[in-house]
Amino acid sequence: MTMPEALRHVYFLSDGTGITAETLGSTLLTQFPHGRFYRTTVPFISTIAKARSIVNEIDQMALRDEAPLVFSTAVDENIRNELAKCKGVLVDLIGAHVPVLEKALHTKASHQAGQAHGLGNALRYQSRMLAVEYAMEHDDGQSLRALEKAEVILIAPSRCGKTPSTMFLALQHGVYAANFPLVDEDFPGNTLPEPLRPYKTKCFGLTSNPMRLSQVRTERRPGSDYASLRQCGIELRSAERMYATHDIPHLNSASMSVEEISAVILERMGLRH
Amino acid sequence: MTMPEALRHVYFLSDGTGITAETLGSTLLTQFPHGRFYRTTVPFISTIAKARSIVNEIDQMALRDEAPLVFSTAVDENIRNELAKCKGVLVDLIGAHVPVLEKALHTKASHQAGQAHGLGNALRYQSRMLAVEYAMEHDDGQSLRALEKAEVILIAPSRCGKTPSTMFLALQHGVYAANFPLVDEDFPGNTLPEPLRPYKTKCFGLTSNPMRLSQVRTERRPGSDYASLRQCGIELRSAERMYATHDIPHLNSASMSVEEISAVILERMGLRH
Structure with a gap:
């Protein structure tokens, strides 16, 4: 894939549909109106193998260009640990907030796969x-x-x-x-x-x-x-x-x-x- | 408003439609399947006065029950500063990530109001x-x-x-x-x-x-x-x-x-x- 040099790669990663990662990630990016971004959404990262493959892709980007921005809403702890190894700038939209909630709710998070856009209730x-x-x-x-x-x-x-x-x-x-x-x-x-x-x-x-x-x-x-x-x-x-x-x-x-x-x-x- | 004691109050606050705050907040809450939550969404918090009024409401809840959980996607810095004063457990879904992005993008965030669900492009x-x-x-x-x-x-x-x-x-x-x-x-x-x-x-x-x-x-x-x-x-x-x-x-x-x-x-x- 060839692209103008000034574009920054952005990944939206999810173990669900990717909608939440895209939406919140995009809101955050609107705070940087001069940035030019090339966006890729990868939904349904449900296995360690799939996580590794996307980490590989990000790492290769990071060798060639500036480190990609990586917004993730993956919930499963094993998947998150795998994604955390990438050489991109990881913005973990779930992990960042779990400890605060665990403390407030006096209980541990279950780390089940996200259900924001599943059948849910x-x-x-x-x-x-x-x-x-x-x-x-x-x-x-x-x-x-x-x-x-x-x-x-x-x-x-x-x-x-x-x-x-x-x-x-x-x-x-x-x-x-x-x-x-x-x-x-x-x-x-x-x-x-x-x-x-x-x-x-x-x-x-x-x-x-x-x-x-x-x-x-x-x-x-x-x-x-x-x-x-x-x-x-x-x-x-x-x-x-x-x-x-x-x-x-x-x-x-x-x-x-x-x-x-x-x-x-x-x-x-x-x-x- | 009366409600069973075991329910925890949850607020989704936004200067936009509130959809992102609801969605990501709800995903985070699914990590606590035993929690029982009473949810209130407050969109379009576009003035300091409106922010103060909702902070007041949250503070009164905090006096009576356990501190409410407060998920916010407010982008405007003045609004965010105001919401930060509340006695709830604040999960700032924007503010938490801005510094990382500022560093990665070598520039300051603009702190304009969120556009995730506005006309945007x-x-x-x-x-x-x-x-x-x-x-x-x-x-x-x-x-x-x-x-x-x-x-x-x-x-x-x-x-x-x-x-x-x-x-x-x-x-x-x-x-x-x-x-x-x-x-x-x-x-x-x-x-x-x-x-x-x-x-x-x-x-x-x-x-x-x-x-x-x-x-x-x-x-x-x-x-x-x-x-x-x-x-x-x-x-x-x-x-x-x-x-x-x-x-x-x-x-x-x-x-x-x-x-x-x-x-x-x-x-x-x-x-x-």
């Missing part, structure tokens, strides 16, 4: 999968059946982020989320669309900025009235008026990620399980 | 959102248009985990994933279903265990032939034969989470971006 996992199914069935107002089962109903004009936010609420947080599109016909009179009226307290509104919305819609239907700044402005103002009139909590999604949108919704709707 | 974020849209449109063989854009096509009998795995691949990893259900009519002759033939190298198969599959299907349609152990066995054996004949990589999803299934698919299909 089977009931909790099942409820997440049922929530995904529910979200698929209730996307974009497709089905108005069983809206009473929704814990939250996201409402917004088209392309404000309803669908991905709904999916994230279901998949990450196990929340039963439906979503309902607001269209031109919903706005005259400034009443809530009829199917939503029984569930007003479950509604959460999304808005955006006209410029941003027009840009997103243009990607989908370039040059359409639907994507025009004027039309976007009208829909957003109408939606905001509807939210205000009916006391529907809402946020502007224009510069927020689905993770952030979902976290705000959980807070505001009291949905942390 | 706008292009990468947008590609994740487009992938979600693609996954929604191509769920369950709904649309066979643009299958050439798929990076992976999950194939399996009903209820083996295609849909949530597809969503997770899109939402977390930004992978264009379609899925296609295998039904009785697909199996005689042991050929690949016609729409999949041009894309054989993109196919990835899921299987399950007959018992597990029958259980999952029974939740959906109790007492049906569809949910019978016999029917599940037939479909799974037929699917496995199809995968073997056509060299389609596959895994048994019966005891795996969508996070694990997705991580395996990324590995086996060479899809880590």
